Amino acid sequence: MSVARNWRLQQQRYRLTGERCDTCGAAIFPPRDVCPECEAPAKTPLVFSGRGEIYSYSTVYHPPAEFETAAPYMVALVRLEEGPMVAAQLTDVDKGSVSIGMPVEMVTRKIRAEGDEGIIAYGYKFRPAGI
Amino acid sequence: MRDVAIVGIGQTKVGEHWDIGLRHLALEALQGAMADAGVERVDALYVGNMLSGALVGQEHLGALVADFAGLRGVEAVKVEAACASGAAALRLGYVAVAGGLSNVVAVVGVEKMTDAPGPEATSAAAMACDADYEAAHGLSLAALHALLMQRYMREYGYTKENFAPFAINAHANAMNNPYAMFHLALKESTYNRARMVADPLNLMDGAPIADGAAAVVLAPVEWARQLNPAPVRVAASAVGTDAVAVHDRRDPLLLDAALLSSGRAYRQAGVAPDDIDFFELHDAFGIMAALSLEATGFAERGKGVRLALDGEIALRGRVPISTLGGLKARGHPVGATGVYQAVEAVQQLRGQAGGSQVPNARLGMTQSIGGSGATAITHILERIV
Numbered sequence: 001m002s003v004a005r006n007w008r009l010q011q012q013r014y015r016l017t018g019e020r021c022d023t024c025g026a027a028i029f030p031p032r033d034v035c036p037e038c039e040a041p042a043k044t045p046l047v048f049s050g051r052g053e054i055y056s057y058s059t060v061y062h063p064p065a066e067f068e069t070a071a072p073y074m075v076a077l078v079r080l081e082e083g084p085m086v087a088a089q090l091t092d093v094d095k096g097s098v099s100i101g102m103p104v105e106m107v108t109r110k111i112r113a114e115g116d117e118g119i120i121a122y123g124y125k126f127r128p129a130g131i
Numbered sequence: 132m133r134d135v136a137i138v139g140i141g142q143t144k145v146g147e148h149w150d151i152g153l154r155h156l157a158l159e160a161l162q163g164a165m166a167d168a169g170v171e172r173v174d175a176l177y178v179g180n181m182l183s184g185a186l187v188g189q190e191h192l193g194a195l196v197a198d199f200a201g202l203r204g205v206e207a208v209k210v211e212a213a214c215a216s217g218a219a220a221l222r223l224g225y226v227a228v229a230g231g232l233s234n235v236v237a238v239v240g241v242e243k244m245t246d247a248p249g250p251e252a253t254s255a256a257a258m259a260c261d262a263d264y265e266a267a268h269g270l271s272l273a274a275l276h277a278l279l280m281q282r283y284m285r286e287y288g289y290t291k292e293n294f295a296p297f298a299i300n301a302h303a304n305a306m307n308n309p310y311a312m313f314h315l316a317l318k319e320s321t322y323n324r325a326r327m328v329a330d331p332l333n334l335m336d337g338a339p340i341a342d343g344a345a346a347v348v349l350a351p352v353e354w355a356r357q358l359n360p361a362p363v364r365v366a367a368s369a370v371g372t373d374a375v376a377v378h379d380r381r382d383p384l385l386l387d388a389a390l391l392s393s394g395r396a397y398r399q400a401g402v403a404p405d406d407i408d409f410f411e412l413h414d415a416f417g418i419m420a421a422l423s424l425e426a427t428g429f430a431e432r433g434k435g436v437r438l439a440l441d442g443e444i445a446l447r448g449r450v451p452i453s454t455l456g457g458l459k460a461r462g463h464p465v466g467a468t469g470v471y472q473a474v475e476a477v478q479q480l481r482g483q484a485g486g487s488q489v490p491n492a493r494l495g496m497t498q499s500i501g502g503s504g505a506t507a508i509t510h511i512l513e514r515i516v
Contacts, residue, residue, distance in 0.1 A: 002269065003139065006375065009263060009267075030263070030264055031512050036379070054281060055277070055278075055383075056267040056278040056281045056282035056285075056329050057278070057281060058274055058277035058278050058281060058329045058331070058332070058381075059327070059329065059330040060269065060270075060271065060273075060274045060277075060328075060329045061326070061328060061329065061330070062249075062250075062253065062271070062273065062328045062329070063250065063253070063269060063270070063271060064250060064253045064254035064257050064271050065248075065250040065251050065253070066254060066269075067269040068250055069322075071291050073269060075268070075270050075274050075278070075329075076278070077282075077377065077378055077383070081190060083381075084378070084379075085378035085379075086264070086378055086379045087264060087268060087270050087275075087278075087376065087377065088266050088268050089268055089269055097182075100281070100282065100285050111267065111268060111269070112267075112269070121267070123267075123268070
């Protein structure tokens with residue numbers, strides 16, 4: 001992923017910045033400028049709390065090439081408390097202690113490094129709430 | 132709109148073809164289909180493919196395949212819709228003939244995957260996902276299906292072992308298909324012992340990446356009998372879409388794209404699920420087979436796995452699926468898969484499915500699903516009696 005592309009995503013990766021629909025009030029993440037609920041324009045920024053609970057989870061043993069050195073790692077779908085769901089890695093957690101419904105919170109971690117020379121991408125992961 | 136028929140089919144064996152490149156795979160399938168239809172020229176060529184750019188460093192497949200197939204000059208384009216690329220090419224071929232813009236159209240689905248190391252192929256296939264919000268965070272297609280499977284198990288009270296019948300059924304049926312990648316019966320104990328790819332999804336649950344090509348020739352129904360003694364009518368062709376990212380869907384366990392495309396197909400053909408004699412579905416993973424059965428109305432929500440456990444997906448069951456091996460055991464050369472499904476459905480409807488023949492099959496349905504469910508393309512094929 002190019003430097004510019006990573007840079008464009010920084011508000012989402014570092015702060016979970018999405019949008020609020022001024023028409024129906026829906027919280028939107030990731031931002032799409034059109035409300036998926038009512039299809040009205042929605043461009044008001046909304047910074048999400050980063051709190052949520054696990055909708056589902058998995059441990060990845062056979063990763064894509066860019067994540068080979070990280071495997072095995074845990075991933076999850078997290079239902080954010082504002083409503084939307086987000087896909088992310090889990091961190092600071094033992095495999096055996098993860099369950100559906102478990103409260104989690106966002107933290108900033110290294111997501112991936114693009115080779116020895118490339119940039120290191122940081123962004124959100126989730127860990128058990130209140131560690 | 133004109134009625135459209137499939138008047139020719141061709142396919143290569145699915146597998147690791149170290150000795151055959153992408154263009155010659157396409158050529159072999161295409162020549163097979165054109166010979167079967169008894170035509171030497173076509174008005175247009177649609178090439179279904181997802182990963183030639185990423186894995187072979189070759190795009191521009193429309194012109195390339197046309198040229199090497201001896202069709203230089205013909206209208207030809209590549210069609211991409213992730214894992215449903217082959218079915219998307221079939222859909223566009225159908226549109227061209229049904230709309231009267233072309234008379235004889237060739238559709239070929241082709242994929243060459245085994246030249247690349249496994250992790251690279253995994254990475255390339257993950258392009259079907261949301262690059263910024265799924266793949267960039269380390270979620271592969273297998274990981275996304277594992278997330279769906281885990282939630283499904285929790286929601287409806289199944290174990291991961293309960294998904295075994297999908298793979299076992301596919302392997303049993305592939306024994307009768309000379310073009311299938313695998314000819315080995317899968318034992319339940321083998322399935323249960325397989326190593327994890329993305330917990331709870333194991334290696335025996337997922338369809339293998341592979342090389343392969345399949346092709347069909349389409350023509351107006353009124354021409355069909357002159358071209359082929361056993362033409363098959365395309366009774367319905369429909370595409371549905373949904374959010375690309377699993378987390379953006381209304382309900383991740385309900386495949387809205389499959390619901391939409393099958394609903395449109397049933398309406399077009401004027402049939403209901405009960406009328407369908409067999410269903411070539413997208414069993415890239417057991418969970419996708421279950422969700423597809425549910426979204427298309429063959430099982431209630433949460434009952435797709437139950438249908439498999441009860442043996443209803445077998446050749447003599449209520450809804451025979453993966454009758455010639457499915458993605459799981461015929462193999463899953465991604466962009467070719469949708470055309471393989473159509474070719475196999477035609478074999479069934481012609482009564483040429485050998486030991487996998489569904490008795491007196493008259494109406495068959497195929498459904499190809501892109502990525503983790505964002506595109507679903509359904510075709511209903513009917514024997515012309």
